Amino acid sequence: MRFDPVTKEIYTDKNEFVKRMNCPYKMNWDNLEDTNSTLRKCTNCNHLIVDTEFLTDDDLLVMVRNNPNTCLKIDLNQRNVLILSNGNLGHK
Numbered sequence: 001m002r003f004d005p006v007t008k009e010i011y012t013d014k015n016e017f018v019k020r021m022n023c024p025y026k027m028n029w030d031n032l033e034d035t036n037s038t039l040r041k042c043t044n045c046n047h048l049i050v051d052t053e054f055l056t057d058d059d060l061l062v063m064v065r066n067n068p069n070t071c072l073k074i075d076l077n078q079r080n081v082l083i084l085s086n087g088n089l090g091h092k
Contacts, residue, residue, distance in 0.1 A: 007020065027042055
C-alpha cells in the first residue's frame with residue numbers, strides 16, 4: 001500500500017488508486033469506541049473505521065470497492081505502507 005500524506009490518497013503497490021481519505025472529524029484512534037483489534041467506531045458519525053495495518057492491497061481494494069465510504073486508519077509507521085512525497089516513494 002502507498003499513501004501520500006499531503007493529498008491523503010491511497011494506492012496499491014501496483015499504483016492503482018484506492019481512495020482519498022476525507023474525515024471531517026479527524027478522530028484519534030485511541031479515542032474511538034473499541035469494537036475489536038482492527039475495527040473501531042466513530043461516535044460522531046457512527047461509521048466503523050478499519051485498521052489497515054494487516055490488510056493486503058487486494059483486501060483493501062475489495063473492501064473499498066464494495067463500500068467506497070469505508071473509513072480507514074493508516075499509521076505512517078506501519079510495515080505495509082510506503083509513504084509518497086510529491087509522487088515519489090519515501091520510506092516503508
